[in-house]
Amino acid sequence: MKEKKSNFSGSIGFVLAAAGSAVGVGNIWRFPYLCAKDGGGLFLIVYLALVLSFGFVLLTTDIAIGRHTKQNALKAFGTLNSKWKFLGYLTFLVPALIMTYYSVIGGWITKYFCTYLVSDGSILSQDSYFTSFITSKVSPIVFMLLFLALTAWVVYRGVEKGIEKFSRFIMPGLILLILGIAIFSLTLSYTDANGTVRTGLQGLKVYLYPDFSSLTVKRFLGVLLDAMSQLFFSLSVSMGIMVTYGSYVKDDVDLNKSINQIEIFDTGVAFLAGMMIIPAVFVFLGTDGMASGPSLIFISLPKVFASMGAIGRIIAIAFFLMMGFAALTSCVSVMETLVANCMEIFHKSRQKMCAVIGIYSLVTAVLICLGYNILYFEVKLPNGTVAQLLDIMDYISNSFLMPFISLLTSILIGWVVGPKLIIDEVERNGEHFKRAKLYCFMIRYVVPVVMLILFLVSTGII
Template sequence: MKEKRSSFSGSIGFVLAAAGSAVGVGNIWRFPYLCAKDGGGLFLLVYLVLVLTFGFVLLTTDVAIGRKTKKNALKAFEELNPKWKFLGRLTFLVPVLIMTYYSVIGGWITKYLFVYLVSDGIEAAVDGYFTSFITSDIAPIVFMLIFLALTAWIVFRGVEKGIEKFSKIIMPGLILLIVIIAIFCLTLTNTAPDGTVRTGMQGLAVYLKPDFHGLTVKRFLEILLDAMSQLFFSLSVSMGIMITYGSYVKNDIDLNKATNQIEIFDTGVAILAGMMIIPAVFVFLGNDGMASGPSLIFISLPKVFDAMGVFGRPAAIAFFLMMGFAALTSCVSVMETLVANGMELYHKPRKKMCGVVGIYSFITAVLICLGYNKLYFELKLPNGSVGQLLDVMDYISNSFLMPFISLLTSILIGWVIGPDWIIGEVERNGEKFKRAGMYRFMIRYVVPVVMLVLFLVSTGFADLIA
């Protein structure tokens, strides 16, 4: 028996749930270290331009496709054009890959929150603590399972009683925590061993001031790729999530207004995350602290909390609680996409599909955990970086599939279906789509070209051509 299709109760429920998906580890974990790596304010400037152009186009496209078809990615593209049903399968593959490692990262965050809740957390600041934890046999799996079980429980409760209700409670608290911590970090002051006084406001300048030193065309393309990869990960576009959430949106909702609100939520949190993390790391660790890359929050920040003295533990608890909220809302959206597609494809009830997806997520996440010990290997990726199992999954989903899916989607909407199909859905209730002209131009001429370039850069073909 086919279940009645779920829906969000209204605009606020949709916006908070979609923002919850968008506001995740991508904003708070990836954004600050990419910003520090790619020239501070230069990366920020590139990212903002991308959000206002590509982000707006891709987000509007996904949500409109979902609401118009009332189907998930697997079936939505087939309804648009039967010859393009393969694009639905490609899109579905992205959350399949992301789900393998997102709960692992969620488990890391859960572990650090637990450490600071039950102790002063001094051990978390010791060199080698993070490496020792992720390379151990059992602990990463246990904390991953706790995080995954909570994710599955929320998805099991459904759209309105689970995802929407959870988002309405968590999102306001998440944003409040981010604002409080960001303001606190800007007030920090510390005297370095050489006698230099470093302040949070100086760290803010490091964050916001564009660094054009050594900028070349190739380097700019690398920054552009990082920013676009961050955009995909952050806004949850080109992975079927926003198509799924869009399919739950009622027809009387103003899509243009809703997508604008999601953009504001997502970008605002990303900017605040940078204001929260980069000044704090600068104050206590200087510029060297920025070089820890993806491990910024697990290696550098515990040292910052340790240096804060009596304020360290409360700040750490608030930070990792906020990180936990962000990771959970995003992981819920990834799992919901898999469950919803499974329900639609196999006509099975939510309860059974939650069980199937939960088992898949657990088994693959265990393999990712083992990728740091028993299954450890190093592989040079086409983009020049070297990684192991988690990095491979992240590269395939974010740097390879997402630009490729966006390229194909822009061709389908821009040249096969026509931009007016999307514009008509946005204006369904008579609301004026003020950026319709920009949307039409971007989806037909700009997005395909830029996505092709980014795809060639991310796969290493650009270097071969050069």
């Protein structure tokens, strides 16, 4: 089989690029909220267990399929078994849907970062500011364009000169920023109007201490489903990204070691995100301050920064710079997957396909922006939540397609192709796959059952 011309230069470049894809805004605005909602340390324990079991299985499968076939996701599954090529088309849909709104969120982050750069940012802490911003007709589109242009530029430069070089610079910076802000959060203290003193260390206890009070089977299942859904957000699995990145990995790279490093990177950043946000929000807003999704980043945290006084602006600039790094590395991986697949479909150059995907991303992102004003509507999703355009795209990609794709992939590898193919790929260079037995058991018996349950729950069937 002909070797692909585009490759990561080595294991470090691959790990940083893959970790950059995995570390996105989902880690930072979703992980802390779920942790606060689901009993602090209880969620952490469940999530860590899932990372070491399900996360490792799904990540190993995607990356090994990519390297074994030297194909992007669109053709990789058909290469394994011609009757399963439809699975490649399903995986292509996920990044195609995610790309419609990810640059919009990146634009929001860019707006907040720029506002803190040129002002004290006090306007951002007002209750109505975020709503007035996203419902305006021009400003969200302008900042989305800035973010999308930078994303397209990185992808345009290619795998080694673009994605890898960018990740080598951005990822260490992201880690240093998030670590610095997390440490600073632990030093905070605040006395409210009632004279109650709240400290960052008390917030850390809220974050780490497992809350087993009123633990029931129903509550535990809720925590389990939250942690599992976060796993998809966190590891970029079942969306073709890791298959595509795996196809760029050279044969002499130790996959076993690289996958372990990606797991550590991603889980470590998610943990630090919780340590960064939960203590800070607890100090200034109490236990009721944790909001879900964008509200946490764009409404709750600006209030926290405003309460810090003069240093709050500096911390806010560092925070939104870090958020921008996280969003950019993830958006680059999504666009790269689309570009790489389209290069194989149409047999055109990277530059031409990057232009085409860029135009697609621009048009669809503008529609998402207009979904908050001119095109605004609400529908009730099968899982019971009320959604508008961005939420619909997110639901279809993350709650519907990704569990379904994981279910089908586990059946393909576990029962059709056989797990030995993946194990042999991991052990290609003679390295021992220590978790091979666990992998076989999980991919054949556990993953299909759990993915089916998660799919049925997320679609409202059960």
